Amino acid sequence: MPTPGDSPARGAGLDTRFRAWAELFRFGFDALIGALSPATYNSATRDVVARQIYFTAWQILPWFAAFIVVLSLVITSILAGTARRFGLYDYALELAVRALVLEAVPLLTAFFVALRTGAAIATEVSLMRIRGELTALERLGIDPMRLELIPRVIGGTVALLALTSVGVVTSLLCAHLVVTGFQPWSAHDAELERVVATVLSPGAMLTLWSKVLIFGLAVTVIPISEAMHAPRRMFHAPIAVLNGMVRLFFALMLVETVALALQYL
Amino acid sequence: MTAPSATERTDVKFVADRAQRLAVIAEQPQAGLVTEGLPLRANLSALENIALVPRYRRNLDETTSTGLAWRLLDRVGFTGCAMQRDPDLDHEERFVTKLLQAVLLDAPLILIDRPALLLPDTPYPAFLDRVLGALDGEFEHCTILDYAWNAPLYPPRASAISA
Numbered sequence: 359m360p361t362p363g364d365s366p367a368r369g370a371g372l373d374t375r376f377r378a379w380a381e382l383f384r385f386g387f388d389a390l391i392g393a394l395s396p397a398t399y400n401s402a403t404r405d406v407v408a409r410q411i412y413f414t415a416w417q418i419l420p421w422f423a424a425f426i427v428v429l430s431l432v433i434t435s436i437l438a439g440t441a442r443r444f445g446l447y448d449y450a451l452e453l454a455v456r457a458l459v460l461e462a463v464p465l466l467t468a469f470f471v472a473l474r475t476g477a478a479i480a481t482e483v484s485l486m487r488i489r490g491e492l493t494a495l496e497r498l499g500i501d502p503m504r505l506e507l508i509p510r511v512i513g514g515t516v517a518l519l520a521l522t523s524v525g526v527v528t529s530l531l532c533a534h535l536v537v538t539g540f541q542p543w544s545a546h547d548a549e550l551e552r553v554v555a556t557v558l559s560p561g562a563m564l565t566l567w568s569k570v571l572i573f574g575l576a577v578t579v580i581p582i583s584e585a586m587h588a589p590r591r592m593f594h595a596p597i598a599v600l601n602g603m604v605r606l607f608f609a610l611m612l613v614e615t616v617a618l619a620l621q622y623l
Numbered sequence: 624m625t626a627p628s629a630t631e632r633t634d635v636k637f638v639a640d641r642a643q644r645l646a647v648i649a650e651q652p653q654a655g656l657v658t659e660g661l662p663l664r665a666n667l668s669a670l671e672n673i674a675l676v677p678r679y680r681r682n683l684d685e686t687t688s689t690g691l692a693w694r695l696l697d698r699v700g701f702t703g704c705a706m707q708r709d710p711d712l713d714h715e716e717r718f719v720t721k722l723l724q725a726v727l728l729d730a731p732l733i734l735i736d737r738p739a740l741l742l743p744d745t746p747y748p749a750f751l752d753r754v755l756g757a758l759d760g761e762f763e764h765c766t767i768l769d770y771a772w773n774a775p776l777y778p779p780r781a782s783a784i785s786a
Contacts, residue, residue, distance in 0.1 A: 401688075402679040482666070494661035498724060500679045 378587065382605070385583040386575060392508040402500075403509050410513020414475045415520045422470065426525045429466070430458055430532035438537055451549060454533040455557045460566055460621070463525040465614050468573035471518050472606050479510055480581030480602040484588060484595040507582055515574030522570045530554070562621065569617040573610060580606040632764050633755055637771040644736070647768055651734055654766075655725025657718070658736035663709045669720040670696065670705040676727040695723045699757045714742050719754060726761050733765040739773055748777045 392398050434454040441450040483506070486492055492502040534550050558566075584602030588594045638644045648656065663672045673692035677683050683691070696702045696719070704716035712720065718741045725733045738747045755765055769777075 400679065400682040401684050402675060402682075405678075405685065485665070489662050489665065490660060491662055491664055494663070497656055497661055498676055498680075498728060500675070505679060 378584070378601075378605070381587050382580060382583040385586065386579040388503070389508050389511045389579055389582075390575070392503065393512050398504050398508055403505055406505060406509035407513045407516075410475075410510050411517045411520070414471060414514055414517035418474065419521075419524065422467075422521060423524060423528055425470075426463065426528045427532055429462070430529040431536060433458055433462065434533040434536040451533060451537040452553045452557055454537065455530065455553055458529040458533060459526050460557070460562060461614075461618070463529050464522050464566065464570050464573065465610070467522045467525050468518060468570075468577060468610050471514065471521065471574075472577045472603070472610065475514055475517070476577045476581045476606055477599060477603060479514070479578060480585045480599040481595065483507070483510075483582050483585035484598045487586060487588075488590050488592055488595060507586075510582065511575065511578040514578035515571065518574035518577060519567075519570055522573075565617055565621055569613060572613050576606060576609045576613065580609055630752070630756065632762065633751075633767065634765075635767045635769060635777055637769055637774050639771050644768060644770075648734065648736060651732055653730055654732040654734040655728040655730040655762075656734050656736060657721045657725050657741070658734075659740045660736075661721070663712075663717065663720055663724075665709045668706045668708055669701075669712060669716060672709075672720055673723045673727060676724050680728075691727065692723065695726060695758070695761065698761075699723070699754050714744055715750065718742055722754065722758075726758060731763050733762050735765065735767045738767060738769060746776075 434450075437454050437457065438447065438450040441447050441453060446453075486502075486506065492506070495502045495505065537549075581599070581602035584605060585598045588598035588601075636647060638647060648654075648658075663669070664675070667675065670689060670692050673695065674685070674688040677691055678685065678688035681688075693702065693705065696705055699719055701716060701719045704712055704720070707716070709717065718738075721741075722733070722735070735741070735751070738751060741747075742750060751767060755762075
């Protein structure tokens with residue numbers, strides 16, 4: 359049976375969620391402005407950006423590339439086999455490029471970076487805030503937003519763009535290899551050019567890279583914002599990480615759905 | 624006429640309670656504050672923590688800022704902890720790292736808050752004398768902020784003040 363306290367409690371929950379999203383967008387806007395401002399960059403902040411790119415992209419590049427090769431070979435083989443059975447083999451490459459290059463690789467890369475780097479960033483920022491490290495930096499005349507937060511957003515975004523670029527090129531080459539029967543210099547070369555020109559049109563590329571840019575901002579901005587707005591209690595650190603990752607998952611899926619709608623509807 | 628020594632640039636301010644202590648800290652928002660409540664960056668070494676201050680504030684390159692930090696660590700005889708991170712530092716090493724951050728802040732005043740809390744295993748008045756003496760000429764003025772009940776630990780000095 360409903361009690362008099364039920365409605366305000368539900369309202370409060372909705373209000374909390376709304377505020378969290380509002381704070382997230384405010385932080386994202388501030389981070390974007392900071393990233394575009396030359397005043398943000400000095401010797402110390404450039405170092406944090408470089409470290410972020412190193413840990414997010416460079417350190418995992420061989421394993422990531424190997425994963426993309428295996429994934430591309432498996433998915434393209436399945437698509438090519440299915441297409442052959444239905445007498446649509448001529449469309450196999452186009453199908454593979456659409457499924458892999460435009461959709462699967464960018465989304466999987468974003469999830470990969472979110473799980474590896476987003477969770478780590480959320481934990482680190484939570485602990486820095488709870489331990490008072492950010493306050494200590496302020497007392498030393500160091501802006502934590504400029505030294506610790508904006509460089510992580512820039513580094514994470516650049517790293518995701520770089521990893522997606524590697525993934526796109528790798529999956530394209532793998533798809534070509536499978537469809538041409540591992541004879542890449544056969545008559546099918548012209549087919550690859552035609553498919554690339556058709557599928558990767560300027561409009562599709564604009565949608566793809568806009569989506570990847572938003573993915574890049576999301577995998578850093580959402581975990582950081584969640585960590586920055588959690589209560590300063592040690593037991594809230596895992597809750598902040600959990601909330602950040604769940605919010606990030608929904609954001610990535612929402613962006614992907616919107617991009618699909620823009621591309622195909 | 625000679626410049627004042629580190630001892631002459633240092634005074635001890637005794638406070639009666641927490642409210643008085645916080646009031647003294649609030650009066651000096653620009654001071655380089657060395658206190659338990661302001662931790663080091665946990666994922667940076669002691670050397671990086673110290674070098675971060677000139678690197679960020681004066682936009683010095685890594686080599687120059689690290690060189691500055693190393694020189695100060697060498698002066699106080701604590702280069703052994705340079706590559707260790709906060710959880711691996713003992714109380715003296717952590718204190719020295721925080722103190723050198725404050726020195727490189729180039730603030731007109733360094734405020735050392737509750738040294739008994741920062742250096743629980745050390746006879747700290749003598750330790751502070753030694754470390755601040757080694758940093759002679761590197762700071763303008765230093766105030767040690769301690770509770771009045773610790774006053775007997777300090778040797779008699781002209782510059783002890785009761786707040």
